[in-house]
Every structure is written in C-alpha cells, then in structure tokens.
Amino acid sequence: MLLKAVVEGVSGESLDRFCREAIYQPLGLKTLGFIPLPRPVQPVPATKNQKLKTKNRFYAATEPGLIPGRPPAGEVHDENAWAAGGVAGHAGLFGSGLEVFQLVASLWQAYGGDETGPLTAAAVRHFLTVPPGADRACGFDTPGPDPVARAAGRYFSPRSVGHLGFTGTSFWLDLETGQMVVLLTNRVHLGRDDKTRIAAFRPRFHEAASLALGFNRPY
Structure with a gap:
C-alpha cells in the first residue's frame, strides 16, 4: 500500500496516471489500468449476467457485500483499496x-x-x-x-x-x-x-x- 505514496511522491502524478503514461501506453496496452471509484458508489442493480459495463469493457462480478444490492463488477475488490478510491499499490488493476x-x-x-x-x-x-x-x-x-x-x-x-x-x-x-x-x-x-x-x-x-x-x- 505504501507503493502508491512512493510513486506519487517521486513522480508528482497519481499512480494510475503514472502507470498509464510511463508503462501501459508505451507498451500498447489498452485494457490494462486502474478504474477509480466514483463517490459515492451507486448501489444500482447488476445486469442479468452479473456484469457491469464500464468504459465499453466488461468485467466479471466478484463477491457481494461491498456495494448494497449488487456485487462489484469493474470495481476493486479489496477493502483498503476501496477506501483509497480504487487506486492503490497492492490492488485495483484491471485488464484482459x-x-x-x-x-x-x-x-x-x-x-x-x-x-x-x-x-x-x-x-x-x-x-x-x-x-x-x-x-x-x-x-x-x-x-x-x-x-x-x-x-x-x-x-x-x-x-x-x-x-x-x-x-x-x-x-x-x-x-x-x-x-x-x-x-x-x-x-x-x-x-x-x-x-x-x-x-x-x-x-x-x-x-x-x-x-x-x-x-x-x-x-
């Protein structure tokens, strides 16, 4: 979890932006990255197949409980990373x-x-x-x-x-x-x-x- 603070302190950028611009984009990776959580997270019902469309991509649903009424899908499944807004050094990375x-x-x-x-x-x-x-x-x-x-x-x-x-x-x-x-x-x-x-x-x-x-x- 300290990795985020280290990277952001040295680079002067958010962890998700630094990784995107310094690593993922130069490698040509388009699906890999963090998905920051909106505040507040909406407890909307999940779709019939328990997948939630996020930025034109689909993510498999994980464990119910973090969000009232539906399981997370395209949202970080880690309580500490959740509290950090979805971007953390130990969790929150999505990709194919x-x-x-x-x-x-x-x-x-x-x-x-x-x-x-x-x-x-x-x-x-x-x-x-x-x-x-x-x-x-x-x-x-x-x-x-x-x-x-x-x-x-x-x-x-x-x-x-x-x-x-x-x-x-x-x-x-x-x-x-x-x-x-x-x-x-x-x-x-x-x-x-x-x-x-x-x-x-x-x-x-x-x-x-x-x-x-x-x-x-x-x-």
Missing part, C-alpha cells in the same frame, strides 16, 4: 488476460537485457530478485518449498516469480526457462471463505499449462 500476459512478457524482455520498451533491465532485475534471507521478491511471490502444494505447480523452477491475487488471479514467470502463465478468475463470486478449491485448482491448472507448452521438467 492477453494484456496481463504482454505485461509479464515485457518484464521477461527487460530482465534479459532488452530495453526497447519502457522498462530498464536494472529496475526489473532489482524487483525480481529475492533479497538474501527472504522468500519474496519486491512485490512478487515465489514458489513455496513444497512442490506439491505450491500454486505454480511442479514445472516452474525455484527461480520463478509471480503474483497471487485474492480474487483468484495469478501469473507466474520462470526466470530460468522463460515460461509464463496467466490465470484470471473471480473465485470470490460465491464468497471468500472457501479457499480450498482455488488452492487445489491453481497447481493443476499451471501443470497442465506447463505440459501443453512443453515444460515437463519437475522441480
């Missing part, structure tokens, strides 16, 4: 699976030394490197020690980094092999309490994707 993949690919590109995009190799390597004694990179998850239980499955190496979103989103990038997989779900739509199904689904999904992509070495 394809453009999330393109963003991850740009991280891999810069990590390998290709600086034709807006990201520098030094900055990306700093954020993707796990500090000594830590089990996370700067803002990124890493695979757990148990190869059976970890969300990335058995075919992502220990040098992988990724993100596990509360609503059921995730991506993994293997810094050893270049393997990339993106998963976007709205697993909280029926309630946040059942975490067992997504915990079981994630490794199975990633292992199936890895094998389909030709990555079959278990770690």
Whole structure:
C-alpha cells in the first residue's frame, strides 16, 4: 500500500496516471489500468449476467457485500483499496488476460537485457530478485518449498516469480526457462471463505499449462 505514496511522491502524478503514461501506453496496452471509484458508489442493480459495463469493457462480478444490492463488477475488490478510491499499490488493476500476459512478457524482455520498451533491465532485475534471507521478491511471490502444494505447480523452477491475487488471479514467470502463465478468475463470486478449491485448482491448472507448452521438467 505504501507503493502508491512512493510513486506519487517521486513522480508528482497519481499512480494510475503514472502507470498509464510511463508503462501501459508505451507498451500498447489498452485494457490494462486502474478504474477509480466514483463517490459515492451507486448501489444500482447488476445486469442479468452479473456484469457491469464500464468504459465499453466488461468485467466479471466478484463477491457481494461491498456495494448494497449488487456485487462489484469493474470495481476493486479489496477493502483498503476501496477506501483509497480504487487506486492503490497492492490492488485495483484491471485488464484482459492477453494484456496481463504482454505485461509479464515485457518484464521477461527487460530482465534479459532488452530495453526497447519502457522498462530498464536494472529496475526489473532489482524487483525480481529475492533479497538474501527472504522468500519474496519486491512485490512478487515465489514458489513455496513444497512442490506439491505450491500454486505454480511442479514445472516452474525455484527461480520463478509471480503474483497471487485474492480474487483468484495469478501469473507466474520462470526466470530460468522463460515460461509464463496467466490465470484470471473471480473465485470470490460465491464468497471468500472457501479457499480450498482455488488452492487445489491453481497447481493443476499451471501443470497442465506447463505440459501443453512443453515444460515437463519437475522441480
């Protein structure tokens, strides 16, 4: 959550504007970005398919409860980010699976030394490197020690980094092999309490994707 204050203090711009102008637009990403919340948020009924049209795009509904009368759709599903107006350093980013993949690919590109995009190799390597004694990179998850239980499955190496979103989103990038997989779900739509199904689904999904992509070495 402190990331927003840091970025805005250094850049002199709001976090959503800085990301849009410095990263997303130079990469040609059109769906990726924050959606600031209107004040007050209107408790209007959701459409029949529980999707809400926002800026000519559609977003899957998440967990009911934040808004009276309807589940959030195209609105951040995080209480702290909600209080911050929908733009925060830890939550609130929306986008298509394809453009999330393109963003991850740009991280891999810069990590390998290709600086034709807006990201520098030094900055990306700093954020993707796990500090000594830590089990996370700067803002990124890493695979757990148990190869059976970890969300990335058995075919992502220990040098992988990724993100596990509360609503059921995730991506993994293997810094050893270049393997990339993106998963976007709205697993909280029926309630946040059942975490067992997504915990079981994630490794199975990633292992199936890895094998389909030709990555079959278990770690």
